[in-house]
Amino acid sequence: xMYPDHKTQRYQKQIFLKELGExxxxxxxxxxxxxxxxxxxxxxxxxxxAVAGVGRIGIVDFDVVDESNLHRQVLxxxxxxxxxxxxxxxxxxxxxxxxxxxxxxxxxxxxxxALSILSRFDLVLDGSDNFPTxxxxxDACVLLNKPLIYGxxxxxxxxxxxxxxxxxxxxxxxxxxxxxxxxxxxVVGCNEAGVLGVLPGIIGTMQATEAIKIIxxxxxxxxNRLLCYNxxxxxxxxxxxxxxxxxxxxIPQTAEDFQKMNYEWFCNRLVSEYKxxxxxxxxxxxxxxxxxxxxxxxxxxxxxxxxFEHLRIPLSELGENLHQIDPARPLVIFxxxxxxxxxxxxxxxxxxxxxxxxxxxxGIIKWKTQx
Amino acid sequence: MKxxxxxxxxxxxxxxxxxWALEGVAxxxxxxxxxxxxxxxxxxxxxxxxxxxxxxxxxxxxxEDSIVALLPPFSGG
Numbered sequence: 001x002m003y004p005d006h007k008t009q010r011y012q013k014q015i016f017l018k019e020l021g022e023x024x025x026x027x028x029x030x031x032x033x034x035x036x037x038x039x040x041x042x043x044x045x046x047x048x049x050a051v052a053g054v055g056r057i058g059i060v061d062f063d064v065v066d067e068s069n070l071h072r073q074v075l076x077x078x079x080x081x082x083x084x085x086x087x088x089x090x091x092x093x094x095x096x097x098x099x100x101x102x103x104x105x106x107x108x109x110x111x112x113x114a115l116s117i118l119s120r121f122d123l124v125l126d127g128s129d130n131f132p133t134x135x136x137x138x139d140a141c142v143l144l145n146k147p148l149i150y151g152x153x154x155x156x157x158x159x160x161x162x163x164x165x166x167x168x169x170x171x172x173x174x175x176x177x178x179x180x181x182x183x184x185x186x187v188v189g190c191n192e193a194g195v196l197g198v199l200p201g202i203i204g205t206m207q208a209t210e211a212i213k214i215i216x217x218x219x220x221x222x223x224n225r226l227l228c229y230n231x232x233x234x235x236x237x238x239x240x241x242x243x244x245x246x247x248x249x250x251i252p253q254t255a256e257d258f259q260k261m262n263y264e265w266f267c268n269r270l271v272s273e274y275k276x277x278x279x280x281x282x283x284x285x286x287x288x289x290x291x292x293x294x295x296x297x298x299x300x301x302x303x304x305x306x307x308f309e310h311l312r313i314p315l316s317e318l319g320e321n322l323h324q325i326d327p328a329r330p331l332v333i334f335x336x337x338x339x340x341x342x343x344x345x346x347x348x349x350x351x352x353x354x355x356x357x358x359x360x361x362x363g364i365i366k367w368k369t370q371x
Numbered sequence: 372m373k374x375x376x377x378x379x380x381x382x383x384x385x386x387x388x389x390x391w392a393l394e395g396v397a398x399x400x401x402x403x404x405x406x407x408x409x410x411x412x413x414x415x416x417x418x419x420x421x422x423x424x425x426x427x428x429x430x431x432x433x434x435e436d437s438i439v440a441l442l443p444p445f446s447g448g
Contacts (some may be wrong), residue, residue, distance in 0.1 A: 018429040041448045129448035152445035154380050159445055177426065179442040182417040186381075190447040200448065226426070228442065229381060237377075237440065240425045289400035289429035 010097075011053055017218075024216035025339035027052060029099070031215040034058035034121035036109060036137055038085040040190060040200030041151050041207060042127035043075040048208035049125075050093035054215070056101040057093065058121050061086040062108050072190075111132060111154060111259045114140045123214060125149045125207050129190065131181045132263035138163060138174035139251045143258055147214055147221075151207040156196050158203035160227040161241065162210050167223040175247035177226060180355055181267040183328075199231050245284040249275075273359035274345035278334070279367045282360050285332055292331045295364070296344040301336060305364060307371075315340045320345055327354045334360035334367070372396055372433045376406070377440040382418060386411050393439075401427030401440055418443040 011025050031054050035042045038061040049057055065073070065088060070371045075092045076085070094102055105117055109128075118124055118140050126137050126148060134152075141148040143211040147165040153156065163173040190200075206227075213219045228237040252258040277285070285291045286308050293310035296318060313321045315335070325331060331354050335341040338361050345359045360367060377393040383389065396402045399420045407414045419426055421440040422433060433439070 037448050039448055127448050131444070131446050131447060134446065151448070153447040154445035157380055157445065159442075177419060178417065180417055182444060183415060186416060186443075187446060193375065193447070196448055222414060226442075229377075237379075238424065239421045239442075242427070287430065289398065290403075328417075 006317040010099075014052070019218040020216055021279065024218060027216050028053045028212065029055040030058035030225070031123070032058070032121040033125055033211050033215075034060065034118060034125045035125045035127055036060045036133065037127035037129060038073075038075070038089040038127055039063075039069065039127060040072045040153065040195065041173060041204035042087070042125075043073045044201045044204035045095050045125055045127060045208040045211075046075065046089055047096060047153075048205055049211060050097045050100045052208070053097065053214065054210055054211070056103065056121070058103045058105065058117070058140065059086045059089050059091070060105040060109050060117065062106050068191075072195065072200050074201065083248065096289060100141065109136065111136065111261050111263070115255055115258060118146060119144055121146070122213055123147050123149065125211060126151060127204060127207070131187065133266045134174060135181065135262045135266060136261070139258060139261070142173050142251050143253075143255065148173070149207045149210045149214075151200075151203040153190065153195055153200050153203055155193050156199060156230055156232045158199055158205055158206075158229045158231075160206050160210070160222060160229070162214070162222045165214065165221055165223040167221075170224055170243065172224045172241040172243050173247060173251075174357045175250055176241055176244045178247050179244060179250065184268045187349065194252065196231055249277075249281060274333075274342075274349055274359050276361045277358045277362055282332060282334075282358070285330060285358065288330075290329045292326060292329050294325070294331065294333050294344070296333060296335045296340050297364075303368060315344055318344055319351075322352050325352065325354060327352055330356040332358045332360060334364050337365055339363075372435055372437065374433055374439050375438045376402070377438055379441060380443040380445060382413070382416070382441050385409055385412050397433060398429065399427050399431040399433065399439065402433070403429065413418065416443065418437075
């Protein structure tokens with residue numbers, strides 16, 4: 001790989017900054033960033049990453065340019081309508097900076113290709129426009145141990161964070177923010193809700209800023225923090241993110257597990273399957289007020305459970321009492337030894353779309369003996 | 372406790388104002404439940420809760436005059 005001669009004029013003004021310097025510029029030229037989505041967020045991010053001198057940039061987008069994109073996707077012109085975004089973006093950013101190496105992926109990112117594509121880059125920038133992709137990229141970055149620069153927009157508001165980058169030994173990711181995707185009926189993208197054109201321009205540029213900071217070591221990247229910006233009133237709100245126990249339960253631990261994931265189903269399912277959990281996981285779940293717990297044993301059965309609050313609905317009466325279950329909240333089912341609870345789980349997941357259903361393996365007997 | 376609710380994104384439509392005062396709540400979970408009673412549209416909606424700029428779970432105990440932000444996820448890009 002040829003390192004560009006930074007004695008040229010191009011980067012002079014940023015090399016002059018002591019936080020960057022020649023060293024920072026060299027780091028940029030050796031760095032690589034994958035931008036997933038060459039849309040509202042991706043376009044400004046790609047522009048600024050390219051002109052900053054990032055050595056290698058990847059672009060993932062299978063979509064074509066549409067006229068309704070042009071008010072915010074600033075790499076594209078009227079002549080580009082109908083053309084593949086990734087190909088046009090590549091031409092545009094190479095014109096901005098011929099020193100940049102560009103790799104394009106005109107394909108939909110999925111469990112079958114995400115790991116091989118993402119592993120080629122140091123950093124990933126999420127410029128996608130749907131929840132399944134966001135969860136997928138998140139999990140892939142955790143698995144591959146890559147920082148993920150998250151950005152999203154809605155009408156006049158944006159969110160920004162850096163996931164999977166340790167700060168004082170702590171890392172957080174998208175599932176620590178939003179463990180559960182919204183109900184499909186709630187989801188509104190830019191096409192339905194509308195979006196102010198400049199907004200993804202601002203957030204996408206901020207994402208590029210985070211990438212530059214991470215690569216060069218300048219400043220403080222937005223790790224373990226979420227920045228919320230409202231363009232209408234210039235309100236900026238920054239929150240602290242902490243790791244959630246539940247994230248670990250949901251993120252695939254191996255490449256094999258990852259490739260079996262179905263993120264479309266995860267985000268769109270109205271009928272869920274259930275997951276077996278052990279006593280330790282159960283203890284984590286029951287510490288949250290939102291977790292519902294159901295005992296499906298008959299009312300006379302012992303041992304009595306007084307250690308935590310729960311509903312008692314015997315299996316034989318479950319069918320008429322499904323209305324007692326809130327489909328939006330995680331549900332744990334237990335019985336004596338973990339047999340009837342499986343039957344209950346099947347019944348519940350068939351009849352009502354409870355988002356997350358857990359079955360206590362070994363039942364309450366095992367749980368009590370392990371305490 | 373008396374707290375101020377700060378809704379973001381679509382949630383701001385439900386409250387139809389930038390801030391909302393709420394009384395008689397002790398935890399983040401109680402905020403959720405009490406708001407759902409007043410605004411049934413909130414039931415089943417996904418949003419995180421941050422108390423005084425720290426994202427919390429439902430067990431979080433509130434302080435007097437806490438600012439409780441409600442943030443839904445955005446997918447737009």
